[in-house]
Amino acid sequence: MHPLIAPSILAADYVNLETEIRRVANADWLHVDVMDNHFVPNLTIGPPVVERVVAVSPIPVDAHLMITDADRWAPGYAEAGAASVTFHAEAAENPRRLARELRRLGARAGLAVKPDTDVEPYLELLGDLDMVLVMTVEPGFGGQEFLDRVLPKVRRVREAASASGLDVWVQVDGGVSAATIERAADAGANVFVAGTAVYGAEDAAAAVEELRALAAGAAH
Ligand code: DX5
Ligand code: ZN
Secondary structure, rough: OOOOEEEEEHHHHHHHHHHHHHHOOOOOOOEEEEEOOOOOOEEEOHHHHHHHHHHOOOOEEEEEOOOEEEEEEEHHHOOOOOEEEEEEEEOOOOOHHHHHHHHHOOOOEEEOOOOOOOOHHHHHHHHHOOEEEOOOOOOOEEEEEEOOHHHHHHHHHHHHHHOOOOOOOOEEEOOOOOOOOOHHHOOOOOOOEHHHHHOOOOOHHHHHHOOOOOHHHHHO
């Protein structure tokens, strides 16, 4: 599976977002972290800013919603133009209904699980999902260390998707870098979020290419 790189603007300069977004125009997706200070102890941006990011971004927007009451608030991000909307399993009352609603609004539907959340109960939803995000750090902050202990979950989702013949993407987010991306690709991930590893680099576009090449070389 062709690897997709999604730089996270959490590590960018929020005052100069348009310039920062252009630095990664060679990437596949722009990862936008939405945090509400309830689901995670951090606060970022909401629908009006996401709408402007969508308007200026040369690549499609992948919204990662770290918010409570996803059933109520996630559809607004599809309406804001995010091409992919991922909500957390821990924050959704009715994940199947929500995934279907996101698809109806024209977005790809993603379901995320925190490091300590078992993915098994959600595998029956795969037919209604376009992506499963296996968090490789505790959500809330950039710059944390990649958790190898979640890799079996990445493998499990990839296996279940292949077994059912579904074209479901498996995304990893947190601590993804040149030192860790091959392990994630080898476990079956095909979408790689990277904040620090891309925006912390002098040449962000070159960092995207390096990550893509490493993932392609390792992909199972
Ligand atoms: C963390 C966010 C990530 C974050 C990753 O909760 O979901 O997208 O930006 O940052 P790095 O790549 O620095 O771990
Ligand atoms: Zn994220």
